[in-house]
Amino acid sequence: MLLEELRQKVVDYGNQLISSGLTVGTAGNISMFDPETGYMVISPSGIPYAKTTAEDVVVMDLKGNIIESDRKPSSENGLHAAFYLEKPEARAVVHAHSMYCTTLACAGIDLQATHYAIADAGVATLPTIPYATYGTPELAELVREELRESDSKAFLMANHGMVAYGDSLEKAFAMAMTAEWCAQVQWRAMAISVPNILTDEQMDEVIEHYKTYGQAKTDDKSSQGYFG
Numbered sequence: 001m002l003l004e005e006l007r008q009k010v011v012d013y014g015n016q017l018i019s020s021g022l023t024v025g026t027a028g029n030i031s032m033f034d035p036e037t038g039y040m041v042i043s044p045s046g047i048p049y050a051k052t053t054a055e056d057v058v059v060m061d062l063k064g065n066i067i068e069s070d071r072k073p074s075s076e077n078g079l080h081a082a083f084y085l086e087k088p089e090a091r092a093v094v095h096a097h098s099m100y101c102t103t104l105a106c107a108g109i110d111l112q113a114t115h116y117a118i119a120d121a122g123v124a125t126l127p128t129i130p131y132a133t134y135g136t137p138e139l140a141e142l143v144r145e146e147l148r149e150s151d152s153k154a155f156l157m158a159n160h161g162m163v164a165y166g167d168s169l170e171k172a173f174a175m176a177m178t179a180e181w182c183a184q185v186q187w188r189a190m191a192i193s194v195p196n197i198l199t200d201e202q203m204d205e206v207i208e209h210y211k212t213y214g215q216a217k218t219d220d221k222s223s224q225g226y227f228g
């Protein structure tokens with residue numbers, strides 16, 4: 001089986017998408033990129049995570065051709081490929097319809113620096129990718145356009161959900177968790193008051209601090225960002 005190790009990891013983290021509460025049902029999807037072959041491996045379409053096996057995970061090239069698997073790939077394979085085409089360091093992408101990120105994205109509210117932990121994304125406010133129908137080349141193109149302009153590691157997707165990437169699946173998943181946690185904090189703060197948003201200067205300082213003191217994050221075990 002081609003890229004068996006990566007395909008198994010997509011299965012394992014697919015189960016974590018459910019157990020962490022980041023997604024429900026078959027929503028959301030995960031991919032990984034193998035720089036040696038230039039292929040990505042991605043969740044299959046419409047199979048419950050608990051029933052997905054490594055064989056079900058689809059191997060594709062970045063032009064949308066299936067290299068190995070009898071299954072249909074996630075309809076968002078173009079969106080995932082956009083990250084590997086635009087960000088040379090990207091090795092994994094996590095897309096979820098997580099409750100709080102999706103709530104903000106449906107209300108047209110930016111995920112801001114209500115809590116400093118959003119600095120994990122390397123920015124103070126997550127960019128929002130404009131709306132297009134799910135699974136379409138139009139949506140993938142909007143993602144590519146956003147990625148050319150932004151260094152953020154996570155994005156809201158208008159009226160859809162969120163997407164995060166990283167140089168490992170551990171980091172991409174941790175980024176998705178942090179973004180969701182920050183979205184929930186912001187939602188709660190907005191429910192009781194007007195949140196105090198950290199200033200650009202305050203966030204620049206946190207982002208700089210993360211860079212300087214982030215050595216521990218190169219180790220997978222401690223790459224859980226704010227949650228570590």
Ligand SMILES: [Zn+2]
Nearest residue numbers: 028134160161
């Ligand atoms: Zn989606």
